[in-house]
Amino acid sequence: MIDIIGKRYYYFAFSLLIIVPGLLLLGYMIQSGHLPVSIDFTGGSLLEVRFTSAAPSEADIISLYDRLNVEDVKVQTTGQGSYVIRSSILSEAIRGSIVEELGKAFGTEVVVLRFENVGPTIGQEVTRRAAQAVAVAAFIVTFYMTFAFRGVPHALRFGICAIIAMIHDVAIVFSLTAIGSLIWGWQIDALFLTAVLTVIGFSVQDKVVVFDRIRENTGVYRRLPFETLVNHSIVQTLQRSINTQLMTVEFMLLALALFGGVTLREFATILLVGLLSGTYSSIFIAAPILVVWEGREWRQWFKPRTSSAGA
Amino acid sequence: MSQRNVYLLILIAVVVALAIYIVLPNSPGINALGIHKKFTTRLGLDLVGGVQALLEADLPPDAVIEPGAMDAATSVVENRVNGLGLTEAVVQKAGDRRIVVELPGETDPEKALETIQQTGLLELVDFSGIPQAEAVALVGTRINTDFGLSSAQATQPITGTATVTQTFPTVITGADLRSVNVTTNPQSGQYEVAFTLSPKGKNVFADFTAKHVGDVLAIVIDKEVISVPTINQPIPDGQGVINGNFTAEEANNLAVQLRYGSLPIPLKVIEVRTIGPTLGIESLQKSLLAGAIGFSIVILFMLLYYRLPGLIANIAIIMFAVITFAIFRYIPVTLTLPGIAGFLLSTGSALDANILIFERMKEELRGGKTLSQSVDLGWKRAWPSIRDSNIATLITCGILFWFGSTYGATIVKGFSITLFLGVIVSLFIAIVVTRVLMDLVVANFKSKDYPKWFGI
Numbered sequence: 073m074i075d076i077i078g079k080r081y082y083y084f085a086f087s088l089l090i091i092v093p094g095l096l097l098l099g100y101m102i103q104s105g106h107l108p109v110s111i112d113f114t115g116g117s118l119l120e121v122r123f124t125s126a127a128p129s130e131a132d133i134i135s136l137y138d139r140l141n142v143e144d145v146k147v148q149t150t151g152q153g154s155y156v157i158r159s160s161i162l163s164e165a166i167r168g169s170i171v172e173e174l175g176k177a178f179g180t181e182v183v184v185l186r187f188e189n190v191g192p193t194i195g196q197e198v199t200r201r202a203a204q205a206v207a208v209a210a211f212i213v214t215f216y217m218t219f220a221f222r223g224v225p226h227a228l229r230f231g232i233c234a235i236i237a238m239i240h241d242v243a244i245v246f247s248l249t250a251i252g253s254l255i256w257g258w259q260i261d262a263l264f265l266t267a268v269l270t271v272i273g274f275s276v277q278d279k280v281v282v283f284d285r286i287r288e289n290t291g292v293y294r295r296l297p298f299e300t301l302v303n304h305s306i307v308q309t310l311q312r313s314i315n316t317q318l319m320t321v322e323f324m325l326l327a328l329a330l331f332g333g334v335t336l337r338e339f340a341t342i343l344l345v346g347l348l349s350g351t352y353s354s355i356f357i358a359a360p361i362l363v364v365w366e367g368r369e370w371r372q373w374f375k376p377r378t379s380s381a382g383a
Numbered sequence: 384m385s386q387r388n389v390y391l392l393i394l395i396a397v398v399v400a401l402a403i404y405i406v407l408p409n410s411p412g413i414n415a416l417g418i419h420k421k422f423t424t425r426l427g428l429d430l431v432g433g434v435q436a437l438l439e440a441d442l443p444p445d446a447v448i449e450p451g452a453m454d455a456a457t458s459v460v461e462n463r464v465n466g467l468g469l470t471e472a473v474v475q476k477a478g479d480r481r482i483v484v485e486l487p488g489e490t491d492p493e494k495a496l497e498t499i500q501q502t503g504l505l506e507l508v509d510f511s512g513i514p515q516a517e518a519v520a521l522v523g524t525r526i527n528t529d530f531g532l533s534s535a536q537a538t539q540p541i542t543g544t545a546t547v548t549q550t551f552p553t554v555i556t557g558a559d560l561r562s563v564n565v566t567t568n569p570q571s572g573q574y575e576v577a578f579t580l581s582p583k584g585k586n587v588f589a590d591f592t593a594k595h596v597g598d599v600l601a602i603v604i605d606k607e608v609i610s611v612p613t614i615n616q617p618i619p620d621g622q623g624v625i626n627g628n629f630t631a632e633e634a635n636n637l638a639v640q641l642r643y644g645s646l647p648i649p650l651k652v653i654e655v656r657t658i659g660p661t662l663g664i665e666s667l668q669k670s671l672l673a674g675a676i677g678f679s680i681v682i683l684f685m686l687l688y689y690r691l692p693g694l695i696a697n698i699a700i701i702m703f704a705v706i707t708f709a710i711f712r713y714i715p716v717t718l719t720l721p722g723i724a725g726f727l728l729s730t731g732s733a734l735d736a737n738i739l740i741f742e743r744m745k746e747e748l749r750g751g752k753t754l755s756q757s758v759d760l761g762w763k764r765a766w767p768s769i770r771d772s773n774i775a776t777l778i779t780c781g782i783l784f785w786f787g788s789t790y791g792a793t794i795v796k797g798f799s800i801t802l803f804l805g806v807i808v809s810l811f812i813a814i815v816v817t818r819v820l821m822d823l824v825v826a827n828f829k830s831k832d833y834p835k836w837f838g839i
Contacts, residue, residue: 122661167655168493184490185662191653194437205786212778220771266721266783266795270728270802273779277732277772281739284768312735312742315688320681320738321731327677328724333669336720343724 074310077303080360087240087357094247101250108253110261113199115192116144117162119170119184123153126180133157136177140166148257150334154185161189202265206242209269210235213276220280224287229365234279237358241275242268244349245342252338263339271346275353278317282354285309286362298366302359310355317351391819399702402709410712422712426487427719427797430667432660433487436496440480441649448480452647457482460650462643463499467636473717478789482650492655494632500650502605503640505557506530507623509591510611511598518599518611525606528553554591554600556645559584561621563642565634568626574634576625578641585621593617602627604637670723677727678704681734689741691836695824696737699816703733707801707808716804722797729805732773736813739765740821748833758821769813773806780806 101107111118130147133155137145143160150156162170167189175182217231224230245268252258285305293301322344329340364370404410405422412421428435438460440448453476460482461474473485484499486492508528510518530553561581568575580588592600592614602609602625609627629637682700685693707726711718718726744761752760780803787796830836 120662164493164652168491183661184657184659186659187655187657189655191439194439194653201786201789205782209779209782212782213775216775216778220774262795263721265786266798269779269783269786270798273776274728276775276779280772280775281768284771288764288767308746309742312738315742316731316735316738319684319688320734321728323680323684324674324677324727324731327673327680328670328727331669331673331676332720332724333666333673336666336670336673336724339721339724343728 073304073307075303076306076355077299077360077363080356080363083356083360087244087353091240091243091247094250095243097254098246098250101253108249108257108259110259110264111158111188111190111195112262113195113202113260115161115190115195117142117157117159117167117190118186118188119157119159120150120186121155121157121171121174122151122183122185123155123174123178124181124183125153126178127153128178130155132178133174136173140170140173142166161191198262205265205269206272209272210238213238213272217276217280217283221283221287224290226365229362230283233358233361233365234276234283236361237279237353238272238275240353240357241271241346241349245271245346248342248345252341256338258338264342267339267342267346270343271350274321274347275350278313278350278354279358281312282306282309282359286359299363302363306355306359313351313355317347321347385822388819388822391815392823395702395816395819398706402702402706405709405712406705420713423715424712425715425717426667427717427722428485428487428656428658428663429720430663430718431487432490432658432663433485434489434492434495435654435656436484436486436492436499436652437477437654438482438484438500438650439653441651442480448648453480453482455647456650459643459646460484460499463503463639464495466639466643467495467498469495481653488660490657490659492657494636496652496655498636498639500652501640502646502649503557503637503643504530504605504645505560505625505641506553506603506606507555507588508601508603508608509552509554509595509598510601511595513599515599515611515613518601521601521608522611524608526551526601526603526608528603528606530556551601555580555584555587557641558644559587560641563638565631565638566624568624573626574629574631576629576634576638576641578623578625580621580623582621585619588621588623589617589619604640666720670720674723674727678730681730685734685737688838689738690838691824692737692741692744692821693838695817695820696734696741698820699737699812700730700733702816703730703805703808703812706811707805710804710808711801716800717797718801719797721795722801725798725800725802726805729802729809732776732806733809733812735772736765736769736809737817739769740813740817745837748837754828754833755825758825762818762821769810773810776806777803 098107130149133147134145137157137159142162145157145159148156148158171182171184171187214231214235217234218227221227221230249258249260249264253260258264282305285308286302289296289301289305289308293304296304325340325344325347328336329344332340410422413419440446440453440456442448457474457476461472464472464474464484464486469486469489471487473483475483477483484496486495489495506528508526527550529550559581560578561584562579564577566575566577567573595614596616597614599611599613601611602623604625609625612626625637627633682697685696685700687693689696707729710716711726716722740761742761743765744757747757747760748754780799783795783799784803787799828836
């Protein structure tokens with residue numbers, strides 16, 4: 073049988089290798105105030121337009137906004153003659169006339185693709201509630217897992233291991249987003265939040281399946297060492313994990329990411345990576361941590377290396 | 384075939400038939416047993432284009448809002464939206480102090496929003512003692528009236544010279560209106576808003592005009608003086624005209640505001656999102672294409688990998704899609720882009736249930752159990768993990784829904800609803816459809832070539 077659990081410290085190292093750089097990047101962005109947070113959270117205005125017959129420079133658009141006394145203007149070219157213009161929130165008067173002004177200034181017809189204005193107070197509130205939503209989700213899920221595994225010794229461990237693996241998945245998602253914002257100009261918006269919460273939900277769903285096998289096997293193989301038992305359970309569920317997650321869900325998401333249009337691309341990509349991480353972490357993070365916990369291996373971490381498991 | 388399976392098969396047939404009836408493009412709807420329902424696929428603003436606005440009570444954050452006041456405001460807003468002729472608009476209360484207004488197809492929301500948002504409080508204000516010339520000078524300015532004030536604050540003597548800071552007595556408010564119409568003045572051809580008072584208002588008005596012939600009675604809307612007609616003679620029939628140099632649109636918007644009453648709470652627009660129709664159509668086509676491609680690949684994979692059970696799973700999945708879509712059309716659930724993503728993800732959940740069952744079944748087959756034993760055991764052993772894992776997803780959906788509806792974040796809400804319904808239907812599919820179909824097939828299965836048919 074394949075030995076998965078034996079190499080557990082390699083997986084931990086591998087995950088850290090992906091998570092740490094991304095989170096450092098994110099931390100740097102927060103520090104320097106370049107965190108790519110959308111107007112959903114900060115408040116402000118976003119106007120996505122397509123000029124049918126002209127392609128003004130980004131500077132021209134900024135100077136037009138300046139003339140109208142709009143602050144914090146940032147323009148991003150998204151295609152030939154297409155722009156995303158972000159700024160502080162527009163007053164009612166400007167909101168009604170900005171499109172007309174753009175058309176007049178550049179002598180072209182302007183097609184409005186998207187126009188959003190979000191007040192600052194709602195932005196702050198959404199941020200606070202978003203954090204609450206994630207916290208509540210984590211809490212309820214731990215509680216639920218402990219309940220679902222109440223028949224197994226150390227039921228709480230299952231819940232906590234699921235949460236650690238879930239935090240791992242969320243960290244992967246944030247890490248990816250930091251990189252995505254650097255390369256593709258991704259933004260943390262309400263849709264991002266939806267993706268994160270979904271990753272949380274599906275991550276837990278996947279852990280339940282793997283843990284369920286451990287739960288079942290605990291009753292069947294009473295004499296097996298815990299490490300072997302967990303390894304056995306993982307191998308038994310491996311085929312299902314690959315088929316469900318990789319072949320079905322990931323294919324759906326890949327199709328969405330590739331063909332689903334710009335609006336969904338970021339969302340689908342985050343889900344794609346997040347759910348992949350969810351499957352990975354069930355096998356390579358959550359279950360191994362159970363084993364680490366069972367053997368209280370941390371007592372050996374800082375001793376001279378004698379065991380072959382250490383990496 | 385067992386008695387139980389016969390019943391379940393009938394149940395499946397009925398559910399699927401109903402679902403197909405609902406999903407049919409030109410479904411005639413239900414028009415019997417006292418139910419009248421048309422089935423439509425409701426597409427969200429991100430797919431058809433339109434405006435979403437979030438209105439908030441314009442009061443200090445710590446102000447206590449009377450229970451029911453927001454509901455009343457919501458229905459006033461809804462009436463106004465309908466009154467403006469915006470079809471298929473959706474008006475919903477979001478949280479304690481917000482209202483979401485969705486106007487599909489609209490792209491220039493400013494005029495509509497202005498009409499919706501204004502309080503629309505009409506007051507007929509006693510300007511007696513103020514000379515006509517001074518009254519005219521007040522047109523267009525904001526004044527204080529005693530409406531809504533306690534009686535102690537209200538009674539201030541009226542002096543000969545009007546000032547803006549003075550508090551004027553209100554005679555009648557818009558609450559006493561019975562009907563409102565837009566008319567044109569026969570002489571000037573200007574647009575006016577004509578109103579008729581309710582019986583109670585009519586009496587007050589008749590009394591007042593009888594006593595104040597020659598005085599000015601100001602017409603004030605949202606504390607702004609609109610016009611200052613002089614009372615020429617007593618008006619016993621309770622009819623009046625508001626003349627404020629309106630354009631046709633302004634007169635119509637004012638009539639809409641007055642007709643459905645004033646807002647019990649002042650509102651302000653805190654968020655406006657407009658999606659152009661071009662982007663909407665592009666997104667719809669692309670996501671449909673993506674869905675079709677993803678779905679086809681998955682169907683193909685299931686068939687190649689799981690063979691006979693894969694075929695059964697595919698039948699189950701197609702039923703799943705039809706039933707879920709029928710539920711979307713029945714409720715109706717507004718389909719947004721994330722909503723479609725949620726639906727596709729729930730398809731994954733439905734497949735997961737089938738895959739879990741089949742993998743267990745194959746294990747049992749490899750272990751040397753008979754086919755019918757394997758099916759039975761596979762199903763029984765897979766069930767706890769299907770149940771527990773889906774409950775975890777349902778919990779997340781609940782939290783997402785709560786989050787989405789408090790903030791009027793319809794995209795989040797749409798996603799959670801479709802995912803939730805999808806997961807529920809997928810449980811039904813796993814418990815009933817896959818199970819019965821498998822039993823049915825196994826009972827009539829003769830071949831011993833398991834590797835070929837089951838891919839073990």
